[in-house]
Amino acid sequence: MINNHRLIDEFIALTKFDSESYNELDIQRYVIEKLKELDLKVVEDNSIDNYKKYTNSKNIANNVYGYLKGDIEGKGIILAAHLDTVSPGINKNAIINGNKITSDGKTVLGADDLSSVAAIIEALRVIKENKISHKDIEVIFFVAEEPFAKGSRYFDYSLLKSKEAYVFDLEGNINDVAIKAPAIASFKIRINGKASHAGFRPEDGINALTILNKALNEINLGRIDDKTTLNIGLINGGSGVNIVPDLIEIKGEIRSLDNNILDTELKHLNDTFDRYAKIYNGSIDFTYEKEFSAYEIDNNDNVIKRYNKAINKINNKKINYKTTFGGSDNNNLNMHNIKGIVVGNGMRNVHSKEEYILIDDIIDVTKLILELVKE
Numbered sequence: 484m485i486n487n488h489r490l491i492d493e494f495i496a497l498t499k500f501d502s503e504s505y506n507e508l509d510i511q512r513y514v515i516e517k518l519k520e521l522d523l524k525v526v527e528d529n530s531i532d533n534y535k536k537y538t539n540s541k542n543i544a545n546n547v548y549g550y551l552k553g554d555i556e557g558k559g560i561i562l563a564a565h566l567d568t569v570s571p572g573i574n575k576n577a578i579i580n581g582n583k584i585t586s587d588g589k590t591v592l593g594a595d596d597l598s599s600v601a602a603i604i605e606a607l608r609v610i611k612e613n614k615i616s617h618k619d620i621e622v623i624f625f626v627a628e629e630p631f632a633k634g635s636r637y638f639d640y641s642l643l644k645s646k647e648a649y650v651f652d653l654e655g656n657i658n659d660v661a662i663k664a665p666a667i668a669s670f671k672i673r674i675n676g677k678a679s680h681a682g683f684r685p686e687d688g689i690n691a692l693t694i695l696n697k698a699l700n701e702i703n704l705g706r707i708d709d710k711t712t713l714n715i716g717l718i719n720g721g722s723g724v725n726i727v728p729d730l731i732e733i734k735g736e737i738r739s740l741d742n743n744i745l746d747t748e749l750k751h752l753n754d755t756f757d758r759y760a761k762i763y764n765g766s767i768d769f770t771y772e773k774e775f776s777a778y779e780i781d782n783n784d785n786v787i788k789r790y791n792k793a794i795n796k797i798n799n800k801k802i803n804y805k806t807t808f809g810g811s812d813n814n815n816l817n818m819h820n821i822k823g824i825v826v827g828n829g830m831r832n833v834h835s836k837e838e839y840i841l842i843d844d845i846i847d848v849t850k851l852i853l854e855l856v857k858e
């Protein structure tokens with residue numbers, strides 16, 4: 484029933500949009516029309532109002548929500564994918580070679596995550612054409628997923644009726660599924676000292692580097708336990724080789740599968756830097772933003788049971804339950820009491836110009852969706 488050519492044509496059409504994060508307006512208009520043609524009740528939320536502070540782009544768009552009433556009793560399900568790509572994603576030129584689709588080597592392909600958008604649209608077409616019985620279907624096409632899922636962070640969750648979500652946004656194929664993901668916080672520490680001439684009056688200065696050095700002796704970097712990583716990725720400061728540095732700014736992130744450990748580590752960072760700043764008569768400004776909260780889905784949750792059943796109808800390969808160390812729209816769905824899993828959509832080498840996808844894998848995602856909505 485799946486029209487493979489139409490499915491791939493749709494994917495290629497979607498990749499033609501220059502939909503880097505915060506530039507989804509054109510592709511958003513396009514998918515809204517597609518969903519309307521397929522009889523979904525379509526609503527844009529007002530997420531722009533809340534996330535526009537993160538960008539100067541004029542081409543930002545709201546998240547897209549579509550609802551298709553079903554004829555099967557019981558709660559419905561949510562199907563989600565995102566409309567934005569990482570850069571370089573302008574002038575994408577997808578090349579089909581047998582079963583494989585690649586970019587032309589100058590940009591990403593955009594299989595992350597437009598192949599999932601295409602699969603959802605094709606599944607809805609098949610449902611409409613063949614008048615297939617289905618549960619209530621809620622489709623969400625999120626914007627701005629790549630920059631710490633800003634679109635889903637500010638999605639209007641009051642639109643949703645179901646409590647079960649399938650987010651098609653994982654490297655791997657449909658037998659790969661992420662059921663556990665970390666909380667992520669990004670932080671910035673400004674260490675304020677006092678400048679003085681390094682040769683004539685070094686003792687008049689307050690050396691921000693000394694404060695940093697002392698504090699770092701008490702901070703573990705890298706994998707700090709089996710659930711947690713900490714990184715300081717940006718270090719800036721100083722104003723001249725003969726000047727005691729009066730300002731250093733560091734930026735980093737913490738990820739943990741345990742929300743409490745994340746909080747403890749943030750506090751530990753703040754306290755340690757603050758203590759040494761005081762010892763050396765300096766000060767710090769510590770700021771952080773919680774980008775994601777952690778989630779873990781249980782084997783007994785309906786979302787897993789339904790997924791298992793659906794997979795078994797498509798193939799008899801084993802399912803790989805994964806812990807991801809990345810955040811996605813699914814973190815935000817789970818934070819809003821929706822049980823969601825992230826399913827492999829076939830994309831490979833994502834976030835690189837070597838990104839590719841197999842046509843068979845996009846077809847499998849479409850098959851999976853058609854199974855999921857059936858019972």
Ligand SMILES: [Zn+2]
Pocket residue numbers: 565595596628652
């Ligand atoms: Zn993605």
